[in-house]
Amino acid sequence: MSTSYQLCQSRSAGACPPLTLNRLQKLRSIIAEKGLDALLVSQPENRRYLSGFTGSSGWLLISDNRAILATDFRYVEQAKEETPDFEITQIKGALDSWLPELAFDLKWHKLGFEANFVSYHSYHRLSETIKSKQVNLELVPTTDLIEHLRSIKEPQELALIIKAVELTDAAFEQAKSLIHPGITEREAAWEIEKYLRQYGSEGIPFEIIVASGPNSALPHAKPTERIICSGEPVLIDMGARISGYCSDFSRTLCLEKDLKAVSCQLSAIYDIVLKAQLAAMEGIKSGMDAAQADRLARAVIEQAGYGDAFGHGLGHGVGLAVHESPTLGPNSSDSLADGMVFTLEPGIYINGWGGVRIEDMVIIEKGRVRVLTRSEKDSFQQSAIH
């Protein structure tokens, strides 16, 4: 076979930073358990988690004794800097133009791939090439192997997540002093983003939500030119990213000096959402099904008669991705365990009227929830800006 790839760097595994080495070791056990010769990794956060590579294009190939990063011309130099302990191979073209040859040369016959992150088209072309070149290579779909490893945070990861959480807490303090009746949603969101970026967030993990009045009924609202008024709900949802690790945070405010002017419905709904969140915080235990955790909060909202108005899950894992494993929702098959970091974010949304969401980040430690987010939320009134 001609050479469609070139291994241009190889350093001793001894130089591996302990974190990456530890992660590779865990993955190699899984690869062996599954009877695979190697695993092809394409999901961006999985790639970064295992190798440190932050480029937007590349493939990892992990076997019992090799750790290869395949990327194109644009990223080779960056890869060499970021992943000194991987062999870097410069590739050209789609998967099928280099992978069969490399697998043949390394005598791999069973190659796992991430079934959620390889398109039908790529898979199909790759299988056709393997057939036509008569390479003895079986492609084995896998799901969630690395996502599962990522869901349990190492102390170093937790430290970065806490920095990101602290930054969103600080941005919220700042936002409370900035947001006033008369400012538009878009202006408020941009002020929050500038704060986050200026104080160290690497980009922002998702578009900031500032949704006022009826707009707050859209769980994924985009900031508009709508002017924020007093007496209505203002839902803020934002995140920060520090060294790759994210935070995710929501509060619902009301810009109203006269508490009596705040509608009874808004106060009542706020209290139900908070009660639902606190029920989850108190009830969640290590070993619990994630669906059962969702149930703890959902039961409170259903009992108050708003079950249909809580249309999303209770929360989601947060780490290198702002949405990752575990999923806390009615249909989740995940289990909760010590070291998992996730959001608890019940909400009630009423079309045409508005919505309330309260979102904190937590970790499970010694079997119970520890809340990472510090911003106050004790009651709707206390969150209001006076």
Add this chain to the structure above:
Amino acid sequence: MSTSYQLCQSRSAGACPPLTLNRLQKLRSIIAEKGLDALLVSQPENRRYLSGFTGSSGWLLISDNRAILATDFRYVEQAKEETPDFEITQIKGALDSWLPELAFDLKWHKLGFEANFVSYHSYHRLSETIKSKQVNLELVPTTDLIEHLRSIKEPQELALIIKAVELTDAAFEQAKSLIHPGITEREAAWEIEKYLRQYGSEGIPFEIIVASGPNSALPHAKPTERIICSGEPVLIDMGARISGYCSDFSRTLCLEKDLKAVSCQLSAIYDIVLKAQLAAMEGIKSGMDAAQADRLARAVIEQAGYGDAFGHGLGHGVGLAVHESPTLGPNSSDSLADGMVFTLEPGIYINGWGGVRIEDMVIIEKGRVRVLTRSEKDSFQQSAIH
């Protein structure tokens, strides 16, 4: 079958905005040509192009007489506002939990899907469900059907692209007055981003590159804490987004008052890159193969002895996505046509030393290139900041 989806809105097609109607009409001809009953659309920009929906999750289903947007709880209200002429159906769960039933009810037997944007896992689960439920539904992979339509810009699209191009031109003017020896790459990139955002860019389509000295040799460099010095190349690459439509722009500067102090190599490389770009601008014609267009610029760089240092393609289409069809590169099978908007961005990158890239956006009109970008680039010296 039980109802796993619910069509919750249906308006007359007569209310369709002309643009969307026109696009749907073209797509329906293609669907008919391919012998399909309907097409499933999941690629985000394709979804927006056909429907106007800007949410991050949802599926379109287009047949000869139906136009359906399937999305979950979080986006239903947004979908109703943005896509008044689609039927909105609220769905729950993955493709396989609602699509077979809907296809059965609508009597579709041949359903096209976008093979590059459906994962192996989704496809596999969907086929298994179709088999187990004994639904008479064939899944037909398609590629580039809508991408091809999108590559020819309508006048309304061009008007938005030009606004985005004007904004990057203005941001570059501002950057030239801001960037000085002593500022870090990260500070410079953040100043540029603030300008773009404050003057109307909806987010930014990609992370801004400010790469100085040896960092400019990385085609996709990330801004670092490196302090920009005089006499070295400073590569700036940025984009803006207006009503969804993008611009993409690069210039390479040198902060050096004394032109004699600029290295001969830097000046020489700048001139080669510019000559390569101008050769493409002059030589590209409607009907030309995109690979041949790439050749026009590449030949100049090769003749100057830097062929290996130009490792990426000459350019790419720009529209709702910042990288879209056509692809101008040595292995492209695209053809260029009137109405296509793309970048021309040759570059030379020398590891450890630095790089030069000059990127303009152009459109093909009446068979020839019209340059949309206005920022000066006549010579390396003229681009320098004095």
